Amino acid sequence: MGKRPTLMDVAEAAGVSRALVSIVMRDAPGASEATRLKVQQAAKELGYRPDSRARLLRSSRTRLLGVSFSTSHPFHAEIVDAAYAGATVRGYDIALSAVANGRPESRAVESLLDLGCEALIMISPTLGEDELAGYAARLPVVSLLRDDVGESLDSVSSDDDAGIRIALEYLSSLGHQRIAHVDGGDAVSSPQRREAFRAGMAGRGLESRVIPGGATEEDGLRAGRELLEDLPTAVLAFNDRCALGIWESFRAAGLRVPEDVSVLGYDDSQFARLSYVQLSSVSQDAPLLARAAVDRAIDRLEGSTPPAHLVRTPHLVIRNTTGPAPK
Amino acid sequence: MGKRPTLMDVAEAAGVSRALVSIVMRDAPGASEATRLKVQQAAKELGYRPDSRARLLRSSRTRLLGVSFSTSHPFHAEIVDAAYAGATVRGYDIALSAVANGRPESRAVESLLDLGCEALIMISPTLGEDELAGYAARLPVVSLLRDDVGESLDSVSSDDDAGIRIALEYLSSLGHQRIAHVDGGDAVSSPQRREAFRAGMAGRGLESRVIPGGATEEDGLRAGRELLEDLPTAVLAFNDRCALGIWESFRAAGLRVPEDVSVLGYDDSQFARLSYVQLSSVSQDAPLLARAAVDRAIDRLEGSTPPAHLVRTPHLVIRNTTGPAPK
DNA sequence: TGGGCGTCTTAGATCGTTCTATAGACTGGC
C-alpha cells in the first residue's frame, strides 16, 4: 500500500515550491498560466488528491455542511439527495452523520462538529429546544421539517396549518362532511397537524374526529380498523405510510377507495407515487425544502443575517384515492 | 462564536503539558491516576472535545471505516444502521458517503479516501472490476451484497444459488410445478438469481419461465400483468418490492394470494414484514451481513489475512403469501 | 543606471493533534 502523494511530491515533480502547488490546486490567484498547466500536469500524473483532513484543519473556512439524518426514515434519504445537489452548486461539501439504532442524535451532531462543519442541517431533529440552542450558539443550525425550535436556530419547514387547511378545503369541495384524522402519535409535527385539523373542522362547524395513529403502515392499519366501526366519508392521514395502512385496512374490509371512502396522505413520498397506489397527498416538496435549508445555512454563514423561520406552503397532489363523498 | 478549546487550553488550565493531556484523552498509558483525574476535570469544565481533523491527520491509525451507500435504496439504510453498531463494538468509527443523484459512486468513494478512511465498505457497488481493484490496491475494500468483484477485494454476500434453491425446494414441496421467475433486470445480482432459477428448474425437469422485471414495485406490477395471460401457480420475485408489485397486479385482477397463486419475495426487507403484507421471502439477513462486512474490514486491517469472499446462506421466512399449489 | 512597481515565487509559521525521544524522580538490589 504505497503512500499517497502529497503537495511536496507534486512540487518536486513539477520543480516548484509547495505553496505554489497549493495555489494552483485551489485555483487561487498568484500563478502564471504556464506554471498552472505544468503543476496540474504533474498532479495528474502522480494521481494527487488533496488530503481533506489537512485542508480542513488548516483553512479557516472548511466549506463543510453537516447533515444529520435518520436511517429509519426513508424520507430522509430523498432530502439528503437534494441537499448534496444544493451544496455542490454553491461550492460546499456535505458531511453526513446518521442517527441509528444505539446512536443518538447528540452523538451524530457531535461527530459533525468534530469534523469541522461550519453549519448544521438537522432533518426532523428530536432534541430539546435548549440542547439545540446550545449548538446554535456555536454555529448556524437549520432545522428541517420542524419549526418549534426556538429563536436561535433557523428552520425550514412546511406550513402544516396551510397543508391541513388545503386538504380540508379540497375534501369539503367534494362534499365530505364526516372527515376523520389519523394523527402521527408522538411523531414530530403531529401535534400541529392535529390542532390544525381540529381548528379547520371547527371553522366549518363540523365535528372533528381524531384517531391515534403513528408514522408507519402498522399504525395506519390499526387506526383503519378502528375507523371501520363508524366509517367516515374521508380520512386525512398523518403521512403517506400511515395512509397506506388505512387504505389497506379498508381494502381488507371490502371497501372501495375512493367510492366508499376517500383517503388523503401527507408528504407525497415515493410510496404515494407508486403506480398501483396513486395516493392523493399533501406535498411538502422535500427536495425544495432541502435546497432551501442548504441555502439558508450558507446565507447565515456568508452574510450576517439573523436566524429565520422559513415556511413554505405545501400543495395538493390529487391522484386516485380521493373522490366525491358517497350519498 | 467563541473558539473551541484545544489541548493547549486544557493543558494550561490543568497546569500540565499538552502531551500529557493528549495521553489522558486517549486513555494511553503514561499518566498517574491523580493527574488523569485533574486533566479530565479541566477538560470537562472547558467543554473540550478533540478535533477529529487534527487527530485524523496526525495519527497513523484513524480507526475510520468508510461506508458508501445509495440514497435511492431504502434497504441500504438498514445496513448502515447495523454497520454503525458493529463498528462501535470494535472501537472504530464510520464515515458515510452517499451516492446520490448527480453524485456518482466514484465521487463518494474518493471523498471517503480523502477523509482518511482505513478501509472501505461499499454496499452493492456498481463500479467496474478494474476500478474497484484500483481502490483495493490502496486499502482494504469490502463489497457488500455483490461478489463478482475480483480477487483483490473482499466480499460479503449472500449465496444467491442457495437462496433460489431453497425457494424452489420449498415451492416444490408445496406441489408447485409451474413456477415463474420475475428477474431484476439490470440490478446487481439479478443474473445470478436468474441463472440459479434456470438451473434449479432444469434439475427438476421443469420448464423455466423468466419474465423481465426490475427492483421496484413498478417493475413487479408490469411483470405481474404479463403473468396474468398465462398464470403460473407460483412466482419467485427478484426482491420484495418487485414481489409487492406482482402481488398487487394479482389482487387487482381479483386473484387470491396464496390460494390461486403463491408469491415469494427476496430480501425480507421491512416491506415484507409489514403486517398487512406478510410476504414470504428469502432472507439475506442484512444486519448480519453488515456486521460481517465490518468485521471483515477490520480483520483485514489488523491481521494480514488475504481478501476473502464470504458467502452466507440465506434462509426462508414463510409468511402468508405462499401456500399449496392449486389443483 | 538605478529606483519603483507589479507579478511570480518561496520560506516559514500555523492549524490541533499524536508520537518519539529524553529528562527527571523514585525504587530496589548489591
Added chain:
DNA sequence: GCCAGTCTATAGAACGATCTAAGACGCCCA
C-alpha cells in the same frame, strides 16, 4: 552509594495542507 529499571512528565518534531510576509524578477521611466 551507585547503577539499573520503572514510572511520570515534557519538549519538539511530525502530519499535510493554507496563509502571510517577504524575496526574486522583469519592466518602465526618469
